Amino acid sequence: MELLDFPGSDDEEAVARGPLRRHALWLVGITALGVGLGWGTSLFRVGPEEYGLPSAAPGVVWPYLCVWIATGLAVATALRAAASRVPVYAPGRIAAFLTLLGTRLSLGWRPDAPALGALVAAAIMAAAVWCVLALRSGTRSGEHTS
Structure with a gap:
């Protein structure tokens, strides 16, 4: 049995349907992935000192992590809501990338x-x-379902 009830779930674009708990788990999972990878990659410098992103600055990280957890949930919710109406290309990757x-x-x-x-x-x-x-491309092609 598949984790999500996507018609043609092997496609990049599919309408996300299923019980609310699956949507909630998806939101939490994508947000945790984005924040976790962002935090993990901040522990080291990317590239040389002149050109790379600096490693995590000293100090308390929790206020920033809380802000990005809330933002990640908002971003993932918006993308998941759109994906429940029309096919959206890679909503999980987009939400995780923006959060990361x-x-x-x-x-x-x-x-x-x-x-x-x-x-x-x-x-x-x-x-x-x-x-x-x-949503605009879904309504133009007649794929929009209410």
Whole structure:
């Protein structure tokens, strides 16, 4: 039995249907993956000192992790909601990547609240644009189901 009831689940794009608990597990799993990978990659420097991302700055990491857990859940929820209506290309990869990137950048540079808010807004806007594009293409091709 498949984990999710996707018609043609071997495709990259499929309408995500199934019980609410499966959607919730997907949201938590994708968010944990993104935040975990972002935190893990922040523990070392990527590339040379002049060009690479800095490793995690000293200090408390929990406020940044909490922000990106909430942001990751919001991004994954938006993408999953769109995927439950029309086929969305790689919603899990997009949500995990946006969460990973935000977590990695936040832990490397420890931005102040306005800069952190801008990173969060950028991640949510990117997910919203991805959803709008999928919803528009789904309604044009007649795949939209209410």
